Amino acid sequence: MSKRTNRREPSSSEESSIDSEEERRRKDVQDRDEFAERLKKRDEDRTRKVVEAASSSKRTYEEAAKRLKLDAEDKEKLLPELRKQSRRQYLEKRKEDKVAELEADIRDDEYLFADSVITERERKDREYKKSLLQIAKDHEKARELERVQRYHMPKDIKKGETQEYVEVDENERMPNSEQKKWEAEQLASASYQFGSKDAKDRAKQQEEYELLLEDQIDFIQALGLEGTKEKERKPEITETEKKKMTIEDTKKSLPIFPFKEDLIAAIREHQILIIEGETGSGKTTQIPQYLYEAGFTNDGKKIGCTQPRRVAAMSVAARVAEELGIKLGNEVGYSIRFEDCTSERTVIKYMTDGTLHREFLSEPDLGSYSVMIIDEAHERTLHTDILFGLVKDIVRFRKDLKLLISSATLDADKFSDFFDEAPIFRIPGRRYPVDIFYTKAPEADYIDACVVSVLQIHATQPLGDILVFLTGQEEIEACQEMLQDRVKRLGSKLKELLILPIYANLPSDMQAKIFEPTPPNARKVILATNIAETSLTIDNIIYVIDPGFAKQNNFNSRTGMETLMVVPISKASANQRAGRAGRVAPGKCFRLYTARAYQNELEENTVPEIKRTNLGNAMLMLKALGINDLLHFDFLDPPPKETLVLALEQLYALGALNHHGELTKLGRRMAEFPVDPMMAKMLLASEKYKCSEEVVTIAAMLSVNGAIFYRPKDKIIHADTARKNFNHPHGDHLSLMQVYNQWAESDYSTQWCYENYIQFRSMKRARDVREQLVGLMQRVEIDMVSSLSETTNIRKAITAGYFYHVARLSKGGNYKTVKHNQSVIIHPNSALFEELPRWILYHELVFTTKEFMRSVIEIDSKWLLEVAPHYYKPKELEDSTNKRMPKVVGKAP
Incomplete structure (x- = not known):
């Protein structure tokens, strides 16, 4: 006998509500499709095909004529500049010839008339020539000194070696220089053949030289990477x-x-x-x-x-x-x-x-x-x-x-x-053998160990460039500063060491310097992120220093939080790094960790990013492409299902997906921005709060946030004071906005950046990013309006995008995230580090020694119910109060 189930029929009001919701969904989908169609049409109108279909010979001819015209225009623009360059090169050569001619003229004059009595006019003429020659020499010396501090654009490779960094020996330009060179060679030869006589003196000099290096690291050699077989390997190019x-x-x-x-x-x-x-x-x-x-x-x-x-x-x-x-x-x-x-x-x-x-x-x-x-x-x-x-x-x-x-x-x-x-x-590759060295004991400070290792190699090893792997821009800049400081202190005791960084935010002209030929009798040290493992090939690298760390984004699917962490690399990455030393000649790799750590602590391969990061951005993109069945998408390595579901939940919470899992119009607009979905939502929310100008500025500054301020070692107090002058009472986002606005008021001045300890190149990049974002805002049909005086609206727009990232002050004086009760700390560089507001919103979590919140603003808990009522319940925000906690807790009476 079958049981009869009682199903309650929906009431008329519920049916009406469902119908209304379905109507809204259909309207939104229609608006989304119309928006996408408008974008497509605009793109088609802007796109001009380089070559039309072959069937239309007339159009092809017209296109070719236009291209020829463009070439002619380019030549017309280029020729004056080429003429100028040619003239400069001619004058440079002519100057050298004229100086040499004048010097020879003076020598001949003095030699021929050494025993003769010359007239007053002839004497004045000779003195004038001498003073002219001296001025020319002084000018050339000044230019040589100036070259150390100025970056010169690299010349055409066909013209041979770049001359900007060639050291000039004054004696070479004097008479009998060939004789002196020959004598020097004979002396060197004698020293080589009869070196035992002064071996003790040399050993003493070497001992004194070694003492210049304050610290040294003991390395142990292990089995290295083998090179390719001799018959497969081409002869080494000198x-x-x-x-x-x-x-x-x-x-x-x-x-x-x-x-x-x-x-x-x-x-x-x-x-x-x-x-x-x-x-x-x-x-x-x-x-x-x-x-x-x-x-x-x-x-x-x-x-x-x-x-x-x-x-x-x-x-x-x-x-x-x-x-x-x-x-x-x-x-x-x-x-x-x-x-x-x-x-x-x-x-x-x-x-x-x-x-x-x-x-x-x-x-x-x-x-x-x-x-x-x-x-x-x-x-x-x-x-x-x-x-x-x-x-x-x-x-x-x-x-x-x-x-x-x-x-x-x-x-x-x-x-x-x-x-x-x-x-x-x-x-088949061309690889030379690489000797691998490990430290005897673990290094407590791997950045300092990198600096010591660089100087150790520079002082004791044959010439050849050094590649150092670091985790990011902050470490690279710190290492660069430490190296420059120590090289300065050692002075002329060491040969020239060129310190060149390479990371994503570095301007392209600065990046290009790592590929320039190393000057004679000098050495380059390149400070790089793991981009140099495989993506970039740099010639003449003989030595690699590998601290064994890299930065990784790790997403915790349990808490739904993403953290940027410094983590040990894998064995595969370590071997890739070592292989950089054996590309042009036999090399050496110095690993700043023990052989035991390599064997027991490093994973075999790096975990694919898809298995350890937040998939929100990728899922939004796939949805925008019309791919709806994401669980069955053809992945090379499928991501964890809980991570995939969390990403979809986040997109739903942001309003990018509706309750059917379909992309909304808001989601389609968000997909146009090449940023994180939360930042995209923040940008779009600025339309509602009438503050798009300010929010775009904040988004641009956040894109370069880690590289805006700098702290020279000798001016730390001044730099920190300058930074505090920009602090806004409501938090870091508004502080960043103030930095950009004041820079804009100074007419984007380099001098203003210098005076305020701000990196000009980072500000320039922020301006470029801002221009791109303004273009995208217009593309998604948002007008640029300002609400500078209304900081509440600006903070509400930020909250609309980052409501996931909220923490509140607990009774113990510590911050805990609202949803997952995770302990977090305000970063010491934050404007709110000493203020301790009750409720705060952070841009990102960075794990170093602790879980730090970076870029923080103060918010009102009521805003969370306004911008995300579907995510927060009033009960979760019950203890909301705008009162600040006291900075110092007094003793009980």
């Missing part, structure tokens, strides 16, 4: 030979060059190809050029190449443009977040993998590309893993699109399996 090589010779010397024809044939034969080759084999720079020469862009389509990092995309594009002899931004360009250096002529385009994600929004089939290269695939960034699933789907219906997956490690078989058993093309 520095002298390298200087004589043209760009064409350099390209031919790369390991990939002998395989050029075979590679092109394989690409023509297979739609998908996995390419495996050592870092430095030439994959990134040469393959797009080979495809360009083979005619893969003849139909007006482009060759795309993705990079996991901005620095790599920029520097590689610049190198390829140089190799092709064209201006960057014409046929070869790059596109990264907040910066687009391409034109209508661009046919080889380097971009970050995140940029390609955004291109899918306007061009889901990648119709403008004939070849897409996913480079550095082994790095397994979040965006790269998402791209694998997207491009795999596209090549199934776009048979004319060639897909190349480029990897530097043995992950190639895994990629082949994922891409339907795609063939693997292996390029």
Whole structure:
């Protein structure tokens, strides 16, 4: 006998509510689609095709004529500058000739008339010539001194070695210098042959020299990395030979060059190809050029190449443009977040993998590309893993699109399996043996250990450049300052040491300095993030210093919180780092950890980013592309399901998804911003609170927040005082806004930045980011309005995006997050560090020694119910009060 279940029928009011909600959903979906259509139409109107269809010969002819006109215009603009450069070079050479001529004239005059009586006029004439010569020499000396502090643009590689850093010996320009050189050589030879006589003196000098280094690290040598077999390895290219090589010779010397024809044939034969080759084999720079020469862009389509990092995309594009002899931004360009250096002529385009994600929004089939290269695939960034699933789907219906997956490690078989058993093309690497050294004991301060190791290598090892791996910009700048300070104290006792940083926020002209040839009798030390593991290849690296750490974003699915942490690297990363030392010659890798730590504490491989980060941004992008079944999306390594569900919940809480899991109009607008979903929501909320100008400024400043203020060691008190002058009583977001506004009032002055201990290059980047964001705000149909006096509205707009990141002061005087009761601390650099407001909102959590909240503002708990009533319940916010806790707790009477 079956049981009868009683189901309550919905009341008329409930039915009405459901109908009303469904009506709102349909209206929102309709608005979303109309908005997307308007965006598409605007993009089509702005896009001008470089080459029209071949059927229209007239249009093709007109297009060619326009391009010729553009070339002629470029030449017209370029010729005056070339004339100026040529004139400067002529005058420089003429000056040298004239000085030499004057010097010879004076010497001849003194020699010929040494015993003769000269007239007063002849004597004055001689004195005048001498004073003129002295002025010329003094001027040249001043220029030499000035060169140390000034950056000169690198010259054309074909003109030979850059002269800006060549040290000049005054004696070389004097008479009999050849005689003196010969004598010096004979003395050196004698010292070499009969060195035992003064061995004790040399040992004493060496001992005194060693004492200059305050600390030294004891290293133990272990088994190193083997080089390739002798018969496979090409002879080592000496520095002298390298200087004589043209760009064409350099390209031919790369390991990939002998395989050029075979590679092109394989690409023509297979739609998908996995390419495996050592870092430095030439994959990134040469393959797009080979495809360009083979005619893969003849139909007006482009060759795309993705990079996991901005620095790599920029520097590689610049190198390829140089190799092709064209201006960057014409046929070869790059596109990264907040910066687009391409034109209508661009046919080889380097971009970050995140940029390609955004291109899918306007061009889901990648119709403008004939070849897409996913480079550095082994790095397994979040965006790269998402791209694998997207491009795999596209090549199934776009048979004319060639897909190349480029990897530097043995992950190639895994990629082949994922891409339907795609063939693997292996390029043999050229690697020299690398000796690996470990410390005897763990190092307490690895940054200080890096500085000591650099100086130790510089003082005791043969010439060759040093590569130091650090975790980020702050560590690089700290290490750079410490090195400069110690090198200054040692003075002329050490040979010249050029200290060059490389990280994402560094301006491109500063980044380019790491690729310049090392001056004679000097050494470069390059301070880099893990970008130098595989993405960048730097010549002449012989020594690598590896502290064994990197920065990682880790997402805790239990608490729903994301933290930027410094963590130990994997064994695979450690070996990649060591391999950087063996690219051009036998090298040495100094690991600032013990052999035991390497064996027992390091993981075999780095955990793919998709398994350890917040997926909100990626899920929003996939939803915007119309991919709704995210649980069954074709991932190379599926993310944890709880992380995926949490990301969807967060998007729903932000209003990007409706209760059916569909993208809302708000979500579609959020997808247009290349920022975190919370920041995108903050930007869009500024429309409601009439403060878009201020919120855009805050968003731009947050993008460079870690690199705005600097503290010179000798002026720490002044720098801290200058920083406090910008502090706003309501928190750091408003302090950052004040910094930008005051800089703008100074007409974006460099001097103002210097006086206030603010990094000009970071401010310049913030201005560029702001301009991009303003353009995107207009793109999503938001007017720019100001509400500078209404700081409450600005803070409400920030809260609308970051309501997840809220903490309150507990009875013990500590802060705890509202939802997960996790203990957190205000960062000491915050304007609110000593204020202790009851309720605060933070931009990000950074874990170093403790869980620090960085960029904090004071909020009112009532705002949480206003901006996120679906997320917070009144009961959770019951103990809300605007009273501040006392700074000092008094004793009980």
